[in-house]
Amino acid sequence: MKHSLQSLLLILFFCISIPQTFAQSIQSPEQFLGYPLGSRFTPHHRILAYFEHLASSARDRVKFSQYGETYEHRPLTTAILSSPENMSRLEEIRTNNLKITGLMEGSPASDAKAIVWLSYNVHGNESVSSEAVMQTAYELLTSPKATAWLQNTVVILDPCINPDGRERYVNWYNQVVGEKPNVSPYAREHYEPSPTGRPNHYLFDLNRDWAWQSQKETQQRIALYQQWMPHIHADFHEMGVNSPYYFAPAAEPYHKEVTTWQRDFQVTIGKNHAKYFDQNNWLYFTKETFDLLYPSYGDTWPTFHGAIGMTYEQGGSGRAGLGIIMANGDTLTLKDRIDHHHVVGLSTVEATALNREKVVQEFKKYFDINNNNPTGTYKTFVISADNETNKVSELLAYLDKQQIRYGYAKGIPAKLSGYNYFTNKEENISLQKNDIIINTYQPKSTLVKVLFNPRTILSDSVTYDATAWAIPYSYGLKAFALSQKIEIEPFKGVVSQTSRPNIDRPYTYLAKWKSFKDLQFLVKLLNKGIKVRFAEKEFSLQNKKYDAGTLAITRTDNEFVKDFDNIVASVASEFNLPLDYASTGFANAGFDIGSSSMRFLKKPNIALLTGDGVQTNAFGELWHFFDQQLGYPANVINANTVNNIRLSDFDVMILPAGSYNAGLISQLRSWVQQGGRLIVLEEANFQFADNENFELKKAKIEQPKDEKEKKNLEEYLRKYGDRERTALSDYIATSIFKVAMDNTHPLGYGYDKEYYSLRQIAEGFEYLKSGWNVGVIKENAYIDGFTGYKAKQKLKNTLVFGVSEIGRGTVVHLVDNPIFRSSWANGRLLLGNAIFFVGQ
Numbered sequence: 139m140k141h142s143l144q145s146l147l148l149i150l151f152f153c154i155s156i157p158q159t160f161a162q163s164i165q166s167p168e169q170f171l172g173y174p175l176g177s178r179f180t181p182h183h184r185i186l187a188y189f190e191h192l193a194s195s196a197r198d199r200v201k202f203s204q205y206g207e208t209y210e211h212r213p214l215t216t217a218i219l220s221s222p223e224n225m226s227r228l229e230e231i232r233t234n235n236l237k238i239t240g241l242m243e244g245s246p247a248s249d250a251k252a253i254v255w256l257s258y259n260v261h262g263n264e265s266v267s268s269e270a271v272m273q274t275a276y277e278l279l280t281s282p283k284a285t286a287w288l289q290n291t292v293v294i295l296d297p298c299i300n301p302d303g304r305e306r307y308v309n310w311y312n313q314v315v316g317e318k319p320n321v322s323p324y325a326r327e328h329y330e331p332s333p334t335g336r337p338n339h340y341l342f343d344l345n346r347d348w349a350w351q352s353q354k355e356t357q358q359r360i361a362l363y364q365q366w367m368p369h370i371h372a373d374f375h376e377m378g379v380n381s382p383y384y385f386a387p388a389a390e391p392y393h394k395e396v397t398t399w400q401r402d403f404q405v406t407i408g409k410n411h412a413k414y415f416d417q418n419n420w421l422y423f424t425k426e427t428f429d430l431l432y433p434s435y436g437d438t439w440p441t442f443h444g445a446i447g448m449t450y451e452q453g454g455s456g457r458a459g460l461g462i463i464m465a466n467g468d469t470l471t472l473k474d475r476i477d478h479h480h481v482v483g484l485s486t487v488e489a490t491a492l493n494r495e496k497v498v499q500e501f502k503k504y505f506d507i508n509n510n511n512p513t514g515t516y517k518t519f520v521i522s523a524d525n526e527t528n529k530v531s532e533l534l535a536y537l538d539k540q541q542i543r544y545g546y547a548k549g550i551p552a553k554l555s556g557y558n559y560f561t562n563k564e565e566n567i568s569l570q571k572n573d574i575i576i577n578t579y580q581p582k583s584t585l586v587k588v589l590f591n592p593r594t595i596l597s598d599s600v601t602y603d604a605t606a607w608a609i610p611y612s613y614g615l616k617a618f619a620l621s622q623k624i625e626i627e628p629f630k631g632v633v634s635q636t637s638r639p640n641i642d643r644p645y646t647y648l649a650k651w652k653s654f655k656d657l658q659f660l661v662k663l664l665n666k667g668i669k670v671r672f673a674e675k676e677f678s679l680q681n682k683k684y685d686a687g688t689l690a691i692t693r694t695d696n697e698f699v700k701d702f703d704n705i706v707a708s709v710a711s712e713f714n715l716p717l718d719y720a721s722t723g724f725a726n727a728g729f730d731i732g733s734s735s736m737r738f739l740k741k742p743n744i745a746l747l748t749g750d751g752v753q754t755n756a757f758g759e760l761w762h763f764f765d766q767q768l769g770y771p772a773n774v775i776n777a778n779t780v781n782n783i784r785l786s787d788f789d790v791m792i793l794p795a796g797s798y799n800a801g802l803i804s805q806l807r808s809w810v811q812q813g814g815r816l817i818v819l820e821e822a823n824f825q826f827a828d829n830e831n832f833e834l835k836k837a838k839i840e841q842p843k844d845e846k847e848k849k850n851l852e853e854y855l856r857k858y859g860d861r862e863r864t865a866l867s868d869y870i871a872t873s874i875f876k877v878a879m880d881n882t883h884p885l886g887y888g889y890d891k892e893y894y895s896l897r898q899i900a901e902g903f904e905y906l907k908s909g910w911n912v913g914v915i916k917e918n919a920y921i922d923g924f925t926g927y928k929a930k931q932k933l934k935n936t937l938v939f940g941v942s943e944i945g946r947g948t949v950v951h952l953v954d955n956p957i958f959r960s961s962w963a964n965g966r967l968l969l970g971n972a973i974f975f976v977g978q
């Protein structure tokens with residue numbers, strides 16, 4: 139928008155006479171930085187320097203501190219702004235608020251302050267946010283009107299949630315912009331190359347990570363968030379250049395856990411913003427596009443913590459640069475974008491400050507209900523003691539991060555019935571002593587319900603993100619949901635499973651293969667130069683039964699390893715594994731340790747492809763998996779430089795979702811034939827389907843001829859007004875399906891006969907004719923999430939995980955993503971099977 143549309147707000151916030159004492163000590167962003175905001179992008183360290191300046195020139199009203207750092211070692215910070223009186227008792231205000239939630243013991247004082255948390259630049263290339271926050275902070279400290287708000291409000295500003303992404307964008311833009319920005323939408327500076335600045339270092343979308351906390355930035359921020367529990371949280375974003383501005387109230391679907399008050403106050407805040415936008419004749423929209431369902435956003439996760447959680451979207455994003463011509467012929471400048479986000483930031487604080495009493499009162503009511511009288515059908519979730527100990531302990535570590543309380547049952551009721559996640563039925567249930575109990579009578583009640591409820595209840599609206607995520611499925615844990623409250627007693631901590639052998643120099647060590655920790659154990663041994671074998675089939679040794687996939691670490695393979703026994707024992711204890719050992723290789727049943735069925739595992743050299751055409755997030759998830767979760771770095775190679783490398787140097791090559799050139803795909807066929815092990819994920823499988831060099835085929839649904847004609851005629855008469863809904867019949871919004879597993883194949887080792895998979899692709903693939911169909915969708919496999927009726931039909935009797943054998947090599951097809959957003963804990967072992975076992 140043009141400069142001539144100067145805002146009334148500038149009159150409102152800027153031109154009110156600023157008291158001399160403030161003006162002398164506190165510099166505006168322009169005075170401090172030496173250029174007007176909006177005339178160039180400010181580097182991250184200069185943004186932080188400005189906040190340091192504010193903190194040092196208004197010591198009694200600003201506290202600026204670092205709460206963490208990014209993967210690229212940039213500081214993560216917050217600035218807390220309030221009145222001198224509030225700042226002098228900040229710790230009391232914070233703890234008082236935690237007492238209101240019940241996260242801290244004690245009775246809260248009645249004069250609680252409102253807490254507003256504003257988060258900027260979670261998407262790094264939505265670059266206006268971290269510019270606007272400087273102006274917002276300055277106004278909050280210098281405008282008398284804002285000074286009055288701070289008397290009953292504490293404002294927490296996170297100037298940049300994703301500095302690594304923002305610097306990726308800003309550095310690139312500065313390199314390509316000329317002396318003056320080129321506002322032509324065709325100019326190079328409006329086409330950001332991949333990877334864009336949107337995601338973080340590992341190319342994760344941090345605005346999909348709140349619930350899963352897979353990334354360092356999220357973990358550190360949420361730890362701090364939970365020390366404050368703000369009443370209002372707003373997340374500042376940008377969208378397409380030609381969309382003007384979006385603010386609350388949000389679009390449907392809302393999750394059913396969103397309360398009436400939360401809906402209502404979104405409208406109050408939205409109307410307050412609208413007042414300023416109307417005065418300035420700025421365009422905006424509400425109630426469209428941005429819904430409140432998936433729990434991992436910067437609006438929903440705070441909403442499920444009692445806050446009014448909101449997304450604000452300015453038009454612009456990575457395309458807009460310092461200026462760009464919009465469809466209506468006007469130029470959108472960075473300055474315009476700053477003005478809008480700035481006004482909305484202030485208006486959020488204003489609306490909260492004006493309604494402080496009600497905001498605090500409703501917040502208290504929310505937690506009173508959560509703690510004493512929670513809503514919802516299910517009051518207790520039970521994680522069965524029958525589950526693998528290490529899988530349960532991973533879940534408990536996750537619950538700890540979320541501050542979700544759990545324990546053992548206090549007295550076990552005799553008769554219970556509940557929903558069994560694995561049989562998908564209501565049935566009679568008897569509790570066991572060591573079952574983990576999570577009831578909904580706790581501060582995190584809403585989050586517990588959102589994460590554990592077996593079904594996501596969707597209002598009849600369109601959403602384009604995942605619509606199913608129930609934790610028992612993502613962790614692969616036998617669990618029940620009960621409508622009755624079970625009281626808990628404290629959890630005694632994870633029992634140590636590791637013990638040292640009571641014989642000297644065992645013939646072999648044996649480790650089971652059931653959880654991600656077993657995979658981490660294997661990888662750590664390989665990294666330490668220990669040689670490992672794995673069992674192709676089940677066997678018995680010294681009267682103990684071992685499943686396929688069991689690891690054998692024999693003395694003879696490792697005879698030259700110094701300190702062999704200590705290394706194996708210490709790595710096992712690091713992952714809390716119950717390590718077995720035997721003094722003989724002679725099996726009671728099945729094969730002996732020396733048999734060729736106890737296969738030697740060659741430490742694989744791995745190539746992971748990236749580059750143009752490869753989906754950024756899909757690659758990032760794999761990169762993070764190898765680098766941060768396994769500690770087994772893969773060789774990251776650009777798909778367009780594969781021609782320059784000697785393929786025979788690699789044992790395993792991984793193709794994340796993406797499109798690859800046909801030449802590369804036929805080149806890979808001969809590498810596979812000579813023993814290469816190829817792993818193809820998600821959409822990348824489409825390029826292998828119906829390709830004469832490979833076995834995979836897309837499933838075809840043949841309709842009877844006359845029904846087809848009838849259908850077609852009906853489809854001609856579809857209504858324009860229903861077009862979104864009609865398109866949905868073919869659509870799948872990331873849903874859960876039950877996959878039947880062949881756990882006798884190495885790709886299925888460690889799993890039961892069923893695996894719950896997150897489905898994103900609406901097309902199906904036929905069963906492999908000569909390969910191994912390790913995971914398939916059969917009849918009635920749909921569990922939860924939005925899946926159109928045609929999509930459900932198409933997926934029946936199709937392949938999800940399969941292995942083709944070509945020459946001496948293998949191609950593993952993983953149609954579903956086993957590590958989606960690093961949220962699907964139970965898929966990691968499957969990926970480990972594909973990498974370390976298949977084709978060995």
Ligand SMILES: [Zn+2]
Nearest residue numbers: 261264375376
């Ligand atoms: Zn965004």
